[in-house]
Amino acid sequence: MEDDELRVDHLRLSEDDVDGFSEPVVRLWWDKEFVGQVYWDGDEVVVQIHSDDDGEPFDLSLGPFARALVEAEQIVNPNWEDELDIVDDPSSDEDELEETTRLVSEFDSRAVHRSDGGEGYFDKSTSLEFIDRCDELRLGVTTVEGFDYQGRTLKSRPSLIAQFKPNTASSEWANIAADLNDQAREVVSRWSDRDTLVVAFVVMEPTGESFIA
Incomplete structure (x- = not known):
């Protein structure tokens, strides 16, 4: 696992700097499959979920997914500590x-x-x-x-x-x-x-x- 990656159960998070985004973008992976991404749109944190390779929705366990989103929000939300x-x-x-x-x-x-x-x-x-x-x-x-x-x-x-x-x-x-x-x-x-x-x-x-x- 790379230094900029975090694993939450089977979910893997990778953090990337992407052109056009003021804050890092967190990409969500289920093993090697791309699930979606979390990013800051300038006003709020947005979660974007994709379909799997067969065009079907991912079935994700709520607990690990919720914890992954908490971790992702801390990375992409520039106001995280201020809101707390x-x-x-x-x-x-x-x-x-x-x-x-x-x-x-x-x-x-x-x-x-x-x-x-x-x-x-x-x-x-x-x-x-x-x-x-x-x-x-x-x-x-x-x-x-x-x-x-x-x-x-x-x-x-x-x-x-x-x-x-x-x-x-x-x-x-x-x-x-x-x-x-x-x-x-x-x-x-x-x-x-x-x-x-x-x-x-x-x-x-x-x-x-x-x-x-």
Whole structure:
């Protein structure tokens, strides 16, 4: 995978500078098939989806597709951080990589399953601990998605997906992260305690950048 590519489950994102566009264009691929692109048209983020080689529409799992669009929006939207109204944490520039690395390393071995692209899936109990740890590290959960994992197979649960934006009026990152995590904790706490339930996360750093856990 190239340095400017990101994989979200089977979806692959590539970032390109294209003549006529003021911001990078993100192209979406399903393995080697071109799915579409995301770009900034000067006023808003636009998603353009193409048909497959046979002229048929792509059938995409909602969860990975939604997470891919979140990642793409951060790349192409020049106002992403402004819309979140985040005040930069002066300590974040040096510490964010360390804190993110710490979170990932602490929970890496606790994933019930990891996709080929490296995305982790955690049982409910571990997921709640994961959210608590995000609180401690000043990281904010922006997306949670639930699946059933049985027989080494993931089954998407379209009703178990939630994306969060800050409800707090504060522009301080610590308060924004805490608010995001409170929302995520409330949602995951309501989900079933069945043994097959696993949860995937998208997490935001103090600068507004996100990563898949």
